[in-house]
Amino acid sequence: MCLAIPALLLQRLEHEQGLIELGGIRKSISLALVPEAAAGDYVIVHVGHAIGLLDAEEAQRTLDIFAEIERFEELEPQPLAPTPPMQAAPRTREFTP
C-alpha cells in the first residue's frame, strides 16, 4: 500500500504535473505535494503523486557506509551451508548401441 518508487523527473508540466521516467517508462504524475521539485531531481512516486524528493548525496553516503562494512576483513561471512560435491547420477547400464 505504501509502495513508492524513486523516479527521474524529466520536466515540469502545467497544472502542477510532471513527466517522470522509470526504467524506460514515461508517465505524467502530480507534483502538487513537492512544489520545489525541478527537472533532473529524483522524486518519490506514490499513487500518481510525488510525495518527496530523493537526496542523491545522502543515498551515496548510505552506500558508502555499506562499503565501509566491506573493509571488515575479519568479518568474512561463513558460507551459508556446506555445498555437497556434484556427483554424476549412478549409471545403471551402458547406453551403447
Added chain:
Amino acid sequence: MKHIDEFRDGALARRIAARIAAAADPARNYSFMEFCGGHTHAISRYGVLELLPENVRMIHGPGCPVCVLPIGRIDLAIGLALQQRVILCTYGDTMRVPASEQLSLLKAKARGADIRMVYSAADALQLAQQNPAREVVFFAIGFETTTPPTALVIRDAQRLGLHNFSVLCCHVLTPSAITHILQSPEVRQYGTVPIDGFIGPAHVSIVIGSAPYAHFAEEYRKPVVIAGFEPLDVLQAIDMLLRQVNEGRAEVENEFTRAVTPHGNQAAQALVAQVFELRPSFEWRGLGEVPYSALKIRPTYAEFDAERSFGLDYRSVPDHKACECGAILRGVKKPTDCKIFGNVCTPENPIGSCMVSSEGACAAHYTYGRFRDIPLVAAAAEALPA
C-alpha cells in the same frame, strides 16, 4: 533501476548480516517489530530472516492499511455501491478484503455494483467530472503516505465546484498505532510480546518526518530506526537497533536519510491539516478502537464527506471465528499458529485481511516463506530408520 538496485546487493547483505551476528550477544534474545507491511514484505521476499542469528527475532507489526481495515468499513463501501448505486472508486488493494455476508468489493462488482479500481485519487476525481449525472465516491484508505493525495482531490473538488464527488475517509495514523501496541488494555486479552525496538516506517516518514517518533524513544525507552523498504536498508536498521540495545540507548535514528528529514514534507502536512481533523476514535482490525488514530474530513469540506452526505452509520462486525489476524497483527502469534493458514485461508481465497495484501504477514509468509517450514526431503529420508 537507480536508487533501488544498489540497495538489493546480496553480497553486501551477507556482510551486514555477519556484522549483526558478531554484534548480537549470544546470552540474550532480541525482538524487533517492523511496523510496516512494506518491511514485512521485504523481509519475506529477500530472505532476510535466513541471514539473521537465531536470537534475533522479527515481529510483524500492524502497518498494512488493508489488514487493519475493519469489516464494518468495507461494508459501508459495499452498501454505497450496491444500495445507493454510486460509482465507487478504490485502490486495488481493498478489492478482495472479506466483508459481511461473504461479500467483498470484487463479489459486489460481480453482482452488478459499479466499482472501479483506480491508480490514483486523481483518477476518481476525473471520473466524477466525466459522469456528472452519477455520484462518485472515493473509498480512501491508507496511512500518512496516501492521505496527502486524498486531501488534494478534496481541495480540487471544492475548487472545481463538483457536486457529485465525495470521499469515504478511512485514513489512519501510524504513531498512534505504535503507542497503542505499547500500552493498550487489550494486552490482557492477547498477551504481550517483549519488543526491544522498532523499525520505523519508510514512506510514511517521508511525509511526517522522523520527529514524531521521539516520543516512543523517550517515554517508552524503545529505540526506533527509520529504514527504507529495500533489503539492505532493513538489515542496516537491524544492526543499528542491535547496537542501541547493547549500549542501553533508546533514540530515534534514521537509516533512510536519502528520503526522510526530521520534519518531513511540510507542504503535504499543511494540506492534510487544512482538509482533515482527528477522529476521536477509530476501529482497527486487530487493535480494536484506538483513540485519535484516524482522520475525518473537516466541516469546511463537509459536502465531500460521504459519511455525512449519505448518512452512513458505522457498525462494528467481528472477524471470522477461526481467524487469528487480531493476534498476528499484534505480533503475539505467527501466521503458522493459525489453524486455517494455508489450507482454508489462502491469497486466492482470503478469510482474514492479513492474507489479502502482499504486505500482510500471512500473505508474505504464504508467498515466500511457507516452504521453509517443511523439512527438506533428503533430510527427512535420513531420519527414517534403515
